[in-house]
Amino acid sequence: MKALIISDSHGLKKELLDVIERHRDEVDVILHCGDSELDGAASELSDVNTVRGNCDIGTDFPEEYTESFQGFKVFVTHGHLYNVKMTYVPLSYRAEEVEAQMVCFGHSHVATSFQENGVIYVNPGSIRLPRARKEQTYCIAEVTDDKVQLLFYDRSGEFIPDLSAVYHR
Structure with missing residues (x-):
């Protein structure tokens, strides 16, 4: 399974579409972690697959999204409801509740x-x-x-090699 993961595009349309179109044919799923500011x-x-962030208005997107891809369970959320700017503990509890392998x-x-x-x-x-880096990033x-x-x-x-990583399952 291969996933394009994007977040916090904050109203960008052309730039968001450029990233998506660049990788659409090579990935199985596209995940947006919220604050698209689009409907x-x-x-x-x-x-x-888009979730709602704290800057998204309306109810077009769910607060969180969980799906298994080829037996690998992914949980997607924006993070504001789990206080991720302060700690990852509430997010880790939710990951455990939904039995996620990747968040x-x-x-x-x-x-x-x-x-x-x-x-x-x-x-x-x-x-x-x-924030913390100058590059505007996705994964x-x-x-x-x-x-x-x-x-x-x-x-x-x-x-960006210094951000990239390999984790063993």
């Missing part, structure tokens, strides 16, 4: 990944307003039987 009818989000979240605009208690956590950063996760490879890119598609 559910936006053509840019066609075929994109995708945004909100902090800080691109990062880590593994804790066997769960892989991915924040793809922001393609509009990054591609490639899941195989024994590992999860996370490849981070800047908005123009340039690979």
Whole structure:
């Protein structure tokens, strides 16, 4: 399974679509971790599994999304309801509740990944307003039987090796 993970695009349309179109044919699923600031009818989000962030108005998107892809369970949320700017503990409790193997979240605009208690956590950063780094980022996760490879890119598609990581399942 291969997933394109995006978050915090904050109203960008052309740039969001550029990233999606660049990778659409090479991924199995596209996940947006919220704060798109677009509505559910936006053509840019066609075929994109999107959750609602704190800057998204209306009820077009669910607060969270969980799905198994080829037996690998992914949980997607924006992160504001789990206080991710302060701690990952509430998010880890929710990951345990839904039996997630990977958690995708945004909100902090800080691109990062880590593994804790066997769960892989991915924040793809922001393609509009990054924090802690200058690059506007997104991530591609490639899941195989024994590992999860996370490849981070800047908005123009340039690979960012120091953010990228491999985690064993």
